[in-house]
Amino acid sequence: MLAGAAATINSAILVRARAWPHVPAVVERCEVSLRYGKSSVTWEARALFRYGVGETQQYDTTWQPAGSPVYSRSAASNISHEQFVAFTKTYCNAAANDGLRVSSMFPGIARRNDAVVGGAWVREIGFGLFAVVGGLMLCAVGISLLPWIEARKRDAAKRRTRRVSNRVSGS
Numbered sequence: 087m088l089a090g091a092a093a094t095i096n097s098a099i100l101v102r103a104r105a106w107p108h109v110p111a112v113v114e115r116c117e118v119s120l121r122y123g124k125s126s127v128t129w130e131a132r133a134l135f136r137y138g139v140g141e142t143q144q145y146d147t148t149w150q151p152a153g154s155p156v157y158s159r160s161a162a163s164n165i166s167h168e169q170f171v172a173f174t175k176t177y178c179n180a181a182a183n184d185g186l187r188v189s190s191m192f193p194g195i196a197r198r199n200d201a202v203v204g205g206a207w208v209r210e211i212g213f214g215l216f217a218v219v220g221g222l223m224l225c226a227v228g229i230s231l232l233p234w235i236e237a238r239k240r241d242a243a244k245r246r247t248r249r250v251s252n253r254v255s256g257s
Contacts, residue, residue, distance in 0.1 A: 087225070090217025093210045100207035103197045106187040111137040111196075114144070116178035118170070120162055121150075127162035129154040131177045137186055138193060145186060145196040151177040152204060 116133040132148045154177070157165070180200075187202045189195040 087218055087221025090214045090219075090221060092214070094214030094218065097207040097210035097214055099195065100197060100202055100210060103187040103189070103202040106189050106197075106202075108199055109137050109186050109188045109196075111135040111145070111182070111186045112141055113178060113182040116174070116181065118151075118174040118177055120165070122159065122162070125159065127157040127159055129173060129177070131181065133178065133181050135181075135186055135196070135198075137188060137196065143188075143193060143196070147198060149198065149201065151180070152200065 112135070114134045114136050116131065118129060118131050121128050121130040129151055130148060131151050133146075135145045135147070137143050137145065154173070181198065184199045186196045187199050
């Protein structure tokens with residue numbers, strides 16, 4: 087439920103970020119790696135952006151680059167070092183050229199421009215609401231089972247008391 091709340095909040099930030107000013111940023115560190123799923127392999131980029139006056143603010147983020155190829159697990163082993171370098175250069179340059187959206191009220195809050203414009207908030211709110219509703223349902227089931235659990239404990243205690251009193255009266 088906590089992850090759902092965090093995703094919902096991030097979705098709200100992405101929606102609000104549409105009104106934030108577009109700020110140029112410098113990519114201090116950028117790396118690309120492969121992310122292995124159950125049956126597929128995707129590209130994942132991670133970058134540390136510096137922005138603001140004197141580039142004192144920083145924003146560290148991880149994302150799946152738009153338009154990046156998806157491989158089967160067996161085909162991923164055939165990716166050459168040259169392809170890796172080319173993808174790193176392509177995705178990191180695109181991130182550097184795209185810049186950030188930065189909150190004018192809270193300059194420490196920033197988001198990648200591509201995520202703001204690309205509609206990543208839809209995926210975030212979908213996951214967030216699914217996790218929150220699922221968590222609430224699990225809480226409701228747990229609370230509804232409490233009387234049943236307590237009744238079983240009470241009945242077991244009564245049975246034990248009956249057995250002990252039968253033993254005492256029978257001797």
